Amino acid sequence: MASRPSAVQSMYGARVGKRSRGGRIALWVSVIFLVSPAVLVFLWMLSLSLKTEIDNIAYPPVFIPNPPTLASYVEVFQKNRILLYFWNSVLVTGGAVLIGLMVGVPAGYGIARSKSGKAAAVLILVARMTPALSYLIPLFLLFQLLGMVGTIGALVVTHLVITVPIIVWVMIGYFENVPVELEEAARIDGASVWRSFWHIALPLARPGVVVGGILAFIFSWNNFIFSVVLAGKNTRTLPSAVYNMLTFEQLAWGPLAAAALLVTLPVLLVTVIAQREIVAGLSAGGLKDG
Amino acid sequence: MSVAAPKREVVSSFRQHYWLFVLPGTLVIGGVIVFPWAFTVWMALHEWNVTGDHAFVGLANFVNLFGDQRFIESVWRTFWFTLLATLIPVILGVWAALVFHRSFPFRGLLRTIFVMPMMATPVAIALVWTMMFHPQLGVLNYLLSLVGLPPFSWIYDPATVIPTLVLVEVWHWTPLVMLIVLGGLAGLPTDPYEAALIDGASSWQMFRYITWPLILPYVMIALVIRTIDSLKVFDTIAVISQGGPGTASETLNYFLYLQAFQFYNVGYASAVVLVFFVIIIALSLLLLYARQQTKWME
Numbered sequence: 219m220a221s222r223p224s225a226v227q228s229m230y231g232a233r234v235g236k237r238s239r240g241g242r243i244a245l246w247v248s249v250i251f252l253v254s255p256a257v258l259v260f261l262w263m264l265s266l267s268l269k270t271e272i273d274n275i276a277y278p279p280v281f282i283p284n285p286p287t288l289a290s291y292v293e294v295f296q297k298n299r300i301l302l303y304f305w306n307s308v309l310v311t312g313g314a315v316l317i318g319l320m321v322g323v324p325a326g327y328g329i330a331r332s333k334s335g336k337a338a339a340v341l342i343l344v345a346r347m348t349p350a351l352s353y354l355i356p357l358f359l360l361f362q363l364l365g366m367v368g369t370i371g372a373l374v375v376t377h378l379v380i381t382v383p384i385i386v387w388v389m390i391g392y393f394e395n396v397p398v399e400l401e402e403a404a405r406i407d408g409a410s411v412w413r414s415f416w417h418i419a420l421p422l423a424r425p426g427v428v429v430g431g432i433l434a435f436i437f438s439w440n441n442f443i444f445s446v447v448l449a450g451k452n453t454r455t456l457p458s459a460v461y462n463m464l465t466f467e468q469l470a471w472g473p474l475a476a477a478a479l480l481v482t483l484p485v486l487l488v489t490v491i492a493q494r495e496i497v498a499g500l501s502a503g504g505l506k507d508g
Numbered sequence: 509m510s511v512a513a514p515k516r517e518v519v520s521s522f523r524q525h526y527w528l529f530v531l532p533g534t535l536v537i538g539g540v541i542v543f544p545w546a547f548t549v550w551m552a553l554h555e556w557n558v559t560g561d562h563a564f565v566g567l568a569n570f571v572n573l574f575g576d577q578r579f580i581e582s583v584w585r586t587f588w589f590t591l592l593a594t595l596i597p598v599i600l601g602v603w604a605a606l607v608f609h610r611s612f613p614f615r616g617l618l619r620t621i622f623v624m625p626m627m628a629t630p631v632a633i634a635l636v637w638t639m640m641f642h643p644q645l646g647v648l649n650y651l652l653s654l655v656g657l658p659p660f661s662w663i664y665d666p667a668t669v670i671p672t673l674v675l676v677e678v679w680h681w682t683p684l685v686m687l688i689v690l691g692g693l694a695g696l697p698t699d700p701y702e703a704a705l706i707d708g709a710s711s712w713q714m715f716r717y718i719t720w721p722l723i724l725p726y727v728m729i730a731l732v733i734r735t736i737d738s739l740k741v742f743d744t745i746a747v748i749s750q751g752g753p754g755t756a757s758e759t760l761n762y763f764l765y766l767q768a769f770q771f772y773n774v775g776y777a778s779a780v781v782l783v784f785f786v787i788i789i790a791l792s793l794l795l796l797y798a799r800q801q802t803k804w805m806e
Contacts (some may be wrong), residue, residue: 249607250609252607259625260624262640279647320535322533328526328527328528329527347792349742349780355766355777360543386533402743440629443746460632461746464638464747471639475635477662481631489623489624
């Protein structure tokens, strides 16, 4: 089975080698057409953030910052408490991912081993189908009752709605691929369920923990609606802080672009560093047939 | 035999312990997902505002909802948006998967760049699009003028705002479709292609009669996921058009947000949640049924 994909690859490789010049041009035209929208939007964001305000509202537009200036970034840091919002985002996303892993990884194991994957999968699918906003109404009322509106704790709890289903979903797939015979052998030798989970199954499923953690991090970091509704002035996460900038500084394009870039930079860095794991998690582990 | 018996006993006694692993996760899911659901049903039967005053009104919220022109329009608008924001990314995503399945120089790097939009923070990207859509100073109208086209109204005209928002959604989520279909392509058997090559089949015939039927189940998964996510669209609309101009881009989820957190009609909004959920379930079941059919055809 392991040699199959490479056989497909080499066969495609052979076809590429044989392909005519016209076919090769068609391939590259396709690649450029598909990749350029991403490149253009990200480059334009960078360009806006590095230009002076005069160049930003010039017509025709100035494409290459000349000379590039960091003035917009300085302004973002001076006028906003970006570091505080960044720290809030770290706390909320970090907390939600950590708790998500602590409850989600064992849950994925239990579900995979007790063969109740179908029922759990349906529950997780329902969780994915439901708009996040609909959880927010009852949770908002609950937090109001508990006096927790505007706290980091409330945000961490709501972000569990995002992280737990992703992690459980990914972990079920990985634990199902860990052969059960290894654990049975350990148990006959007297290991407890907990020990066979901790010392055998978990180390073998470690790539799943990485993939699940990364995906949960990305989608939790990107979420902004929970923070818009629940956060107070001092507990906003980065995305909702930038959303608030929009209403007050609609015309200052440079700082707005700089702030947008700062918000999304951590996620883009993670994507570049972990692209192999992300591709594996989204194309195979997370979405297997079933 | 004497060895197998204790083994089975050990294993089955362990099976009884698996629920302990699931317990913490179940408690969390119960707290943040099941409780809200139960509470939503309860609230939908009440006239309720955010100060906590409430009275039982039975199905009055639902009756009002189906007489609410603004709600009905938002439902149809959501369907229109979902149709476009599902079909276009699926078509482009399948194409992208076929392209990235080939081997060519810098494939890994180019694939990473292609995947980046789906990871980027939607709020941040929506800000950049908002600036690009600016009628006088936006770069998009400038680019149109370069090829001799008149300025486009983008998000400033009720007739063009939905297609414009679809454009942003396509930019974000085509990579997800690509990754799902790429996963399908990676598992394709090689034998049919070898046989087809020997028989002298054309590239198109190989795609139409071998590749397409084999990746169809993956395309259907992508279709279901895109449908669900398009129905739920929120971030892009909240930042770029705020439901406007007028109510021209007010989709179901944005209508829900306004009712719950701008007008504070909590009971009414809960009724919207339940109707919304029925729509999502119905469409998903329809698509999953269609997927079963495609599987059977194999």
